[in-house]
Amino acid sequence: MAQRPTTPLISHTGQVLSRTVTFQFALDPNAQQRILLAKCAGARRFTLNHHLARVKANLDARSAEREVLSASDESGEPSTPSLSWAEFSFINEFNAWKNGASEEALVNEDGTRGLAWRHELPGDVFECASVDAARALENFSASRRGARSGTPVGFPRFQAKGKVTPSFRLRNRTTSGRAPSSQSIRFSDPSHLRLPKFGPVKVFGPTRKVHRMIESGRFHVYSATLAQRTGRWTVSLTGVAAQLHQAERSRTNRHAVPVGVDRGIISLCVAADANGVPFESFEGVKLLKQAHAKLKAADQALARTTPGSKGRQRARSRLAKRHRKVANTRRHLVHQASKALVDRAQVLVLEDLNVAGMARNRHLARSISDAAMGELSRQILYKARWHGVEVRMAERFFPSSKTCSGCGGVRNDLDLSTRSYSCGTCGLTVDRDLNAAINLARWQPHEPSTVTLLRPPRVALRSTA
Ligand SMILES: [Zn+2]
Structure with a gap:
């Protein structure tokens, strides 16, 4: 960071x-430069592992001493002092070690001390890796103290080549x-x-x-x-x-009516305003589908090759290329959609996605659209802040898909495979995603606290959108 x-x-x-x-x-x-890049990545792993090994040895020694103390019924602290996990201690310790100034430093064949290849690389690689090690350990210790919410964090993993x-x-x-x-x-x-x-x-x-x-x-x-x-x-x-230019931040030609954004299964997202007017559709799915089809073909081609053969190597690099293509296409589409929405609307209404529930979803198409939607709302939130656009989050259990946008009736028998919404009460038949988007656009917060106004962004803009 x-x-x-x-x-x-x-x-x-x-x-x-x-x-x-x-x-x-x-x-x-x-x-x-390719060689140097690989060396720098190696140096980062090396530095992280250096710190983790020192800390682990220290923790093990202290806990062994504690066991001896408690077995002999003595009170008191272990004689091995605890190590400082502070960022600056790690940086100083590693610098001393790598430059040959500390007692534990390596002695090379020619009698010089310290890490022989240290001058080939930018010194910052080591310092940033030391900071990362200190932060990973701080997360671990905060989690152990109970000072950190979320899933418990274990002792940081050692960085194995080829695994990270x-x-x-x-x-x-x-x-x-x-x-x-x-x-x-x-x-x-x-x-x-x-x-x-x-x-x-x-x-x-x-x-x-x-x-x-x-x-x-x-x-x-x-x-x-x-x-x-x-x-x-x-x-x-x-x-x-x-900040963006004032003219960018307070445009006068923005859509005055709130715009609801629903994730589409076929298209990335569907947007419509509270009057039921489709706002903008984001197709691009054809591109993504083509990329997916090629990915699948490359995957099958890999399975047909002989292990260890030249053909397998080629098939593997082709597959990697296809994976990259799919990821890039999706990222591009999500940037395009989020930019278009904040450029044209003054108020956007999104559904609050259940992120934990998304991970458990086993239907591929749905989970992909969930993932893209999560990224889309993240981008909308930070871009909206830049452009002075208001974003409202409809609560998680708001039945945007099941409500009729014509009469307001709720159908509880709508399953995922039904692509269009037809209402038994008023006879309306409308595209399922469009119906949901219209309902979102009309959503009213029950309490002011449920309105998410310009939530501060996490780290921001990817690629060059
Ligand atoms: Zn109806």
């Missing part, structure tokens, strides 16, 4: 930086408004991102906008997270950005 300032940052051009924003880009590293997503983080060592140095994270030109020790790394995709935002002081990068998923390296630039 990026560090959060307590007072808003002011850029060198006088912009107040108050939005937390993340831009994600795919990278096209050269052969040397290769990733690492670098902080931007330039303060907002200062001239960039060799330690800065910045674009050297619109298609190259400069990272310490890496030089310019080629970036895919439209970077013009973020490049311009950085240049004009409207975006300050805190950190870059690099991760390799299905063979491709991506970078996520997290930082603070200036």
